[in-house]
Amino acid sequence: MDRLIEAINNVQNPSVVGLDPTEALVPPQVVDSFADEVRDSVDSPEELPAAQLAVAYFEFNRTIIDAVADIVPAVKPQIAMYEALGPAGVDVYTMTCEYAAQQGLYVLGDVKRGDIGSTAAAYAHHLNGVAAAVEDGSAFDPWHEDAVTVNPYLGTDGITPFVQAATEADKDIFVLVRTSNPSSSELQMLDLADGKKVYEHVADLVEGWGAETIGEHGYSRVGAVVGATHPEEGRALRARMPHTFFLVPGYGAQGGTAQDVAGMFDADGSGALVNSSRGIIGAWKKSGKYSESMSADEALDLVAESARQAALDMRDALRIAVYR
Numbered sequence: 001m002d003r004l005i006e007a008i009n010n011v012q013n014p015s016v017v018g019l020d021p022t023e024a025l026v027p028p029q030v031v032d033s034f035a036d037e038v039r040d041s042v043d044s045p046e047e048l049p050a051a052q053l054a055v056a057y058f059e060f061n062r063t064i065i066d067a068v069a070d071i072v073p074a075v076k077p078q079i080a081m082y083e084a085l086g087p088a089g090v091d092v093y094t095m096t097c098e099y100a101a102q103q104g105l106y107v108l109g110d111v112k113r114g115d116i117g118s119t120a121a122a123y124a125h126h127l128n129g130v131a132a133a134v135e136d137g138s139a140f141d142p143w144h145e146d147a148v149t150v151n152p153y154l155g156t157d158g159i160t161p162f163v164q165a166a167t168e169a170d171k172d173i174f175v176l177v178r179t180s181n182p183s184s185s186e187l188q189m190l191d192l193a194d195g196k197k198v199y200e201h202v203a204d205l206v207e208g209w210g211a212e213t214i215g216e217h218g219y220s221r222v223g224a225v226v227g228a229t230h231p232e233e234g235r236a237l238r239a240r241m242p243h244t245f246f247l248v249p250g251y252g253a254q255g256g257t258a259q260d261v262a263g264m265f266d267a268d269g270s271g272a273l274v275n276s277s278r279g280i281i282g283a284w285k286k287s288g289k290y291s292e293s294m295s296a297d298e299a300l301d302l303v304a305e306s307a308r309q310a311a312l313d314m315r316d317a318l319r320i321a322v323y324r
């Protein structure tokens, strides 16, 4: 987590831009502008819509990355949005991760994996790459992620392979603890016989899973996902998990505010990274400046300008709430 913390400190901004493109979030003229280019590259006409959207997603992402790379420390591409397009989408996921890393950003791959130990070890290659493929023993890293999100429902043997891979590759994981969604309470708020809630028990496990990997800044490689929509539990978790860095999604589109997340930071204003996806990448739609008559380039300029402004507004709101 040291690299992430240093990246946050460099820009004085504890926020991450979520790269979660959907068809509705990309201006239609941008998608249309790739029709001819893609038509020649697909094997059958049925592949055309997915292939065209995939290319448009990459152009959209690159525009946003270029617009925010100097003001945010990190991006979080959500793999579901790319998998929805099939292999062409997955390619664009990896290209997006690679491009963001080349721009100096910490890349948090939101892949939410979790399985039995042997399968978790295979998923963990997201972090430590494919060592055997390269003769000199160095790993081939096709994913270009600095961290991934992990689901803890399978318990310790589903997590250990990720911690090992993260340690080997000097990377991190973020484990779901108290998620932002409305139904999360169905499981996470249940009472256990010892008086703890389920999410508190998971929190204690996460603090334990990271105990051997604490870095120079006092945080381990094993972070926790804590929703911005749960300010009180987030504040209590901050005290309960002194060595665990938080990824805090749910800001903006899900209703979380800078005030809501303030308690999830430590006394030094560190310890958390707040995500906004739709609030930033969809800001162009709310700008009041979009028109269907714009060219693809004009629409992308608006995407860039609006995303940058939304990221600056989020940064400034967090600075006021957190770095008091």
Ligand SMILES: O=C(O)c1cc(=O)[nH]c(=O)n1[C@@H]1O[C@H](COP(=O)(O)O)[C@@H](O)[C@H]1O
Pocket: 018, 020, 078, 110, 149, 178, 179, 180, 181, 225, 226, 227, 249, 250, 251, 252, 253, 254, 275, 276, 277, 278, 279
């Ligand atoms: O792990 C996550 O990032 C995550 C956990 C959680 O509890 N809630 C949550 O919204 N997320 C992700 O964070 C992003 C939130 O997107 P917006 O609501 O558009 O800002 C999506 O990629 C979600 O999958």
